[in-house]
Amino acid sequence: MNKVHLVVFLSALILATACRDTQQNKSESSSSDTVALAAPPAPEWAKNATIYEVNTRQFSPEGNFKEIEEQLPRLKEMGVDIIWLMPIFPLSQENKQGTLGSLYAIADYDDVNPAYGTLTEFKSLVNRAHALGLHIVLDWVASHTGRDHKWVSAHPDWYLQENGRMIAPTDPQTNRSTNWKDVVALDYNNPAMRRAMISTMQYWVKETDVDGYRCNMGGFVPNNFWAELRPELDKIKTVFMLSEWENEAAQFKSCFNMNYSWTIHNIMKAVAKGVRTADKIDSVREVNQQRFPIWYYQMLFTQNHDENNSNGTLTETLGAGADAFMVLSCTLEGMPLVYNGMESNLNKRMSFFEPDTIPWGNYAKSDFFRTLLTLKHRNRALWNGLAGGKVMKISTDHDEAVYAFYRQRDSDRVVVLLNLSDHPQTVHLMGDGFTGMYTEIFSHQPIELKSEMTATLKPWEYRVLTN
Structure with a gap:
């Protein structure tokens, strides 16, 4: 560092140190706002939002859009802002898993699963959500389709193939096949396929007025596609984009407003089981702050459909600390996720490929969530990304606990x-x-x-x- 740069740096440091708390926040806000110009657009309503995950076929005995629509006022009162709907599309039948098949083996991007209702009923759900001030985000599977998706026969060249046969997706981190038997991988080197994918994602924003996408396995799709997609969606309206991926920092610059914080989730589980101490949470946060841009924030969660199905209930994964870790998820920098059923103390592993319904009970945890989520709405310190305040640790003589x-x-x-x-x-x-x-x-x-x-x-x- 030369002398001129050193003087500038020290002067700025002295000035920042001399500022009072309020002045410092104003300075940080101004600086952050300038830097954030490089960030993808974000809807205004996302700045203090909470997200809630819904599995349509498990949400009620009827398993349809109408039953979700009836529950929207309750979710609004609880403090929810974004309804993330797991895939609502027709499902592939070839090599399907279990009785019902995987929600992530899509047979048609352009229609709704008839078991859930009609397109008109889905639009009614979206309209009712918007009337309540809620927002709808669709779960989108861009890396692969089911084996009998309509593109398979109409456009076989849109798929990756080996020895003339379509193949399952490859994990970009290990370069090994996933060996998923019910799906085949799309070829993002094919310009026609990319255009079709963008067009069908535009369709749902145009025709049904959904507010964005949660993108399944976001790292299985090249980042240059996400960069191509984002402005095309924003031409219709500013959408909210969530990536189910954490290992590609450039996604925050190309397309996404938020990604999953698997690292925070994993350290919470480790602390709950006593194999890590509480102060190790800071180590994870510091790594994320170094690898992601200044405007980043992540979805923080104690449970979701993957965790519930694969690793267990809150009792199994977080034990007696489940509520404490939910409080942490609602107050750290980031957006908290509430998984459907948590407000009724969901304590069972939901079957993912077989008929199963959430045992709703009496919504015993609603007040707990309402208290936390209302605070997030009202107190700007807890807002998301650059709209909120930075975490400042309070040292204790027992930081390990x-x-x-x-x-x-x-x-x-x-x-x-x-x-x-x-x-x-x-x-x-x-x-x-x-x-x-x-x-x-x-x-x-x-x-x-x-x-x-x-x-x-x-x-x-x-x-x-x-x-």
Whole structure:
């Protein structure tokens, strides 16, 4: 670094250090806004949104669009903003898995599964969602189709082949075949196929007014396709794009507003099982901050359909700490996911290829989610990406067990204290950036935080404080 650059750097550092909290936030906001011009467009409503996953065929005994539409007011009241619908399309029958087949073996991109209802009924669902201020995101499978998709016979050259036979997708990380028997891989070197894929994705935005896509196995598709797709969708309206992938940082620049945080999820499971300490969460976050652009944020989750089916229920994966880790997912930098059924304490592995219905019960966890998601709506410190505040760790004398931090945006601040262990903890809160008067959102009790004060937490206890 030459002397001129060094002087500029030190001057900026001194100026930043001298600023008060509010001034610093304003400075960061201005700088971040300039940098974010390189980010893909994002709809305004995404800045403080929460996403909710729906499996149509499991969501009700009827398994159709009408039953989802009837539940939309309840989800809105709970604080949900985005409804992610798992694939709603007709399913391939060749080599299908189980009785029902995989939702990700698509037979036709241009129609709805007749078991769920009609296209008119789907449009009614979207319209009702929009009337309530909700948004609909479709689950899209771009890397492969079912073996009897209409493209297979009409355009066999749109598929990857070996020795004249269509093949399953290849994992780009291992370069090995997935050996998925019910699907065949699309060839993204074929310009005609790419145009058709863009056209059919435009169709759902134009004709049904959906608000974006959750892209299954987003890394199985070349990033230059996502870069080609995004402006074509935004010509219709600014969409919200979620990638089910974490290992391609360039996706944040080409197309996507958010990706999966598998790394945060995995470290949460490791902490829950006692094989990692709470402070290791910071190591994961630091790696992500280094590899992703400044405007990135991720979907944070404790459960989804893959986890539930493959690895188990919340009780099996997170044990007694399940609620504490959900609090963490709702307050860290990122957008929380609520998996359908969680608000009724879903505690079973849902069968993915056979008929199965969520045992709804009495929605016993609705108040828990409503409290967290309402705070995310109202307190700007918890907003997504550059709209929110950065996580500032609060040091304790037991960081291996207690994860403490605060976030601030302008005059809004949230303090989070989590005992991520199965033992009671008494800790000293060090520093002074978090001091002040607060209200704990679950107990509604006022509390004053002071530097060097002592806090005692029961095993897996959490406290969320707002000013």
